[in-house]
Structures are given as structure tokens and as C-alpha cells.
Amino acid sequence: MIRKCTESEFETIYRIINDAAVAYKGIIPEDRWHEPYMPREELEGEIRDGVVFWGLEEGGKLLGVMGIQDRGDVNLIRHSYVLTKAQKKGVGRKLLRYLEGMADKPVLIGTWESATSAVSFYQKNGYTLLPKEQKNRLIQKYWSIPERQIETSVVLADSKWMRVHSSL
Secondary structure, X not given: OEEEOOHHHHHHHHHHHHHHHHHHOOOOOHHHOOOOOOOHHHHHXXXXXXXXXXXXXXXXXXXXXXXXXXXXXXXXXXXXEEOHHHOOOOHHHHHHHHHHHHOOOOEEEEEEOOXXXXXXXXXXXXXXXXXXXXXXXXXXXXXXXXXXXXHOEEEEEOHHHHHHHOOO
């Protein structure tokens, strides 16, 4: 079952993110990795900034979470994480499809450039990797992340976004 996460599940979301993010250790730039990967304060800030988390629950336990953030003319998929023990079982794909179904606007996703498994996942699910110049412009417009993270990230776009912007 996929459902909106509740405020009382903050600790569970925090644990899922930091469990799954271990996959980034040694992959993303060393100066971007820290323990925990996402501190509580950062997660609290993301939620305050409008990231709404949805989770896939099985047997009464959340196996994965994915956030969606309304940024005016687009929706951003933010913080997509699946517990290590539940990875490669379709949890991420199900969450992504569910949130896409909710989105009434084009969807953009940002991730680490060096996280090739994440980039590949999104490409397999129909997203297009955008050129660097476009990525930089979009990150500046829609995300609030440090300059170093901008340098080391990519942006992928769904087919709605590509249709609207391919003629520009």
C-alpha cells in the first residue's frame, strides 16, 4: 500500500533515508558525504519547505519513501529512498509511478551525477537526462542546495516537461 506519511513517522523516514543512503558512500564526492547522510535538522527543513513524503508499506512497515514538492510550474521528486533490504524489488518504481500519477504538472528529479544507479533507474523509468547548462538553470530556479551540490548533480525530466520544453 502506498500512502502519505504522517508527522509521527518522522523517525521512520529519517531511518529509511539514512539506511538507503549508505549506497552513496564512496560514490558521491567525498566532501558531500557525512554521517548521518541527512541529519534530522535537514529533513525537518525539507518538510518545512514543502516536501511531502509518501511511503510504500508492507506488513505494517514502511519499506521506502519518496517526497514530492510543488514548485509552481513543476513538481520535484525529492529524497527517494528504499531500505537496503527492500531494494531491487520494485518499491522505488511503484512509489515513482504513484507520485507521477498525482502530479498535475511536469516532474523534475535531481540526483548525484556519480550515482549512476540512480540516474539509470530514472532513465529506465522514462526520464531524460538534461544538458549541463539547462541543469544549472533549473537547479537555481527550483532547488535550494549548496553550490558544490549543484556542481555535482544532474537533473532528469519527465515526458511532460520534455514535450513543453523541447520546442523552446
